[in-house]
Amino acid sequence: MKHLLRNTLSALAVTGSALALAGCGAAEDKMTEGIDKAVKETYEVTYEITGSGTASVDFNAGNGTANEPRLETAEDAALPWKKTVTLKGIAAPTVQATAGSDDAEVTCKITYKGEVIKSHTAKGTSEAASCVAVSPLA
Known part of the structure; x- marks a missing residue:
C-alpha cells in the first residue's frame, strides 16, 4: 500500500512539474488578470x-x-x-x-x-x- 501511494504521489509530482513547465506562466497571467478585474476597488x-x-x-x-x-x-x-x-x-x-x-x-x-x-x-x-x-x- 505504501509503495502504491509513493508511486502515485511521484507520478502527480512529475505531471505537475511538466504542466508547470508547459504553460504555468500563461495560466498565472490569466489568473492575475482575472483577480485584477474582479477586485476593481x-x-x-x-x-x-x-x-x-x-x-x-x-x-x-x-x-x-x-x-x-x-x-x-x-x-x-x-x-x-x-x-x-x-x-x-x-x-x-x-x-x-x-x-x-x-x-x-x-x-x-x-x-x-x-x-x-x-x-x-x-x-x-x-x-x-x-x-x-x-x-x-x-
Whole structure:
C-alpha cells in the first residue's frame, strides 16, 4: 500500500512539474488578470521614508498588475520623503529605501487610513529598509 501511494504521489509530482513547465506562466497571467478585474476597488496608502541625508526609494505606484507591479524609483531622494499612491485590488503596498551613505539610518513606513500597517528600519548602504504589506482589500 505504501509503495502504491509513493508511486502515485511521484507520478502527480512529475505531471505537475511538466504542466508547470508547459504553460504555468500563461495560466498565472490569466489568473492575475482575472483577480485584477474582479477586485476593481481602489485604496490609498502613504509611503514615508525617514532618516538623514538621501536614499534611493523603490515603490509600487499602482502600475503593472497585482502579481507583477512595475516599481517606480526616486533616486537620491531627500529625506524625509513622502508619497501617497492609489493601488487597485489586491496589489501589495511596497516601498524600499537604501540609505545614501554607510552611516545613515533609514526607516520605511506604510500608512493606510491613518494606521501604520508596516514599518522597518535599516542602517547603511548594505541593508535596505523594506516594507511590503498585504492589501487591505484582500
